[in-house]
Amino acid sequence: MEGVLAEVVEAAVRAARRLGKDVADVPTRVIAQEAGMSRSTLLRRIGGSRQGLDEAVRAAGIDPGGQRPVRERAVEAGAYLISANGLAGMTLEAVAAAAGCSVHSLYAVFGGRDELLKAIFERYSPIRDAEEIFGGPRADLGDTVRRVYRVLAAALTREPRVMPAMFAEAFARPAAPAVHTLARHLAPRLLAAIGGWLAEEVAAGRLRPMPVPVLAQQMIGPVMMHFLTRPALSALPGVELPDPDAVCAEFADAFLRATALPEPGREA
Structure with missing residues (x-):
């Protein structure tokens, strides 16, 4: 490589990967540490300026960046x-x-592709919001259900429509490797979040004693089906759908009527 040692480029790429940044956004001090040399030695080897390093990185087939990461x-x-x-x-x-x-x-x-898929899911799915809801202070049962529904509605309707596309893939090709990757990434976290909360509500006598997976499906299934099919339903002549907040409230009331136990001292 013209004016730049291959080991310096390799160190820059390793540091960028470790930090989740473009090579151009990794300080030369950090690259020098990764390469096991002083910053002054690094600068000498790249010709005294950052441009030489960026050119060598580009020559190796890697975009040094400098834009958004x-x-x-x-x-x-x-x-x-x-x-x-x-x-x-x-x-x-x-x-x-x-x-x-x-x-x-x-x-x-x-x-690789699997890790990119996971990163996309983290950003565009409701998993983090759900973990925040169930990991925080316990709120009223009805308020929690309505909050979960609003989070689901937002994830299923916003652009880009990542969640509907992922569900379509899961329904059409359940054995696809990408579906398995996301399931392995998602299932344990969902069970820990919503499953743990539902189990607590059952143990506290606020929800009917049902198997947690069945209870989770009864809670999430109807509202998900509505928002997954909402674009198609909206296009039908003569079909007028309530706004999303009203839909969330209706489904929350239906879930509570079906599963919530009366408070002590009140008749069912």
Whole structure:
């Protein structure tokens, strides 16, 4: 490499991957530490300026960046590709082209397609919001259900439509590797969040004693089905749907009527 040692480029890429940044956004001090040399030695080897390092990184087939971090651009680009073309349309080559980076950069940041899928799911699914709801102070049962429904409604209706595309893939190709990847990533966290909360409500005598998976399906299934099919229903002549907040309130009331136990001292 002209004027720059391969080991310096490798150190810069390793540091960028570890920090989740573009190479151009990693300080030379950090790159020097990664390479096991002083900053002054690093600067001598790259010709005294950052430009030499960026040119060598680019020559190695890696986008040094300097824009928004590759991670942000790739997650956003991947989400829009999933929304438009489904999970199968989200190849690393397509993401790299849409994000303005190289496939090498995606491997440096994510390590592969599965990790990119997980990052997209983290950003566009309701999992973090759900964990925040169930991990915080316990609120009124009805308020909690309505809050969960609003979070689900937001995730299922916003653009890019990542969640509907992911559910469509799961229904159409349940054995697909991408579906298994997301299930392994999602299931334990969902069980720990909503499953743990439902079990507490059952133990406290506020919900009927039902198996937690069945109770979770009864809680989430109807509202998810509504918002997954809402775009198609809205396009039908003569069909007028309530606004999303009203829908969430109606489904919450229906769930509570079906599963909530009367408070002590009150008749059912």
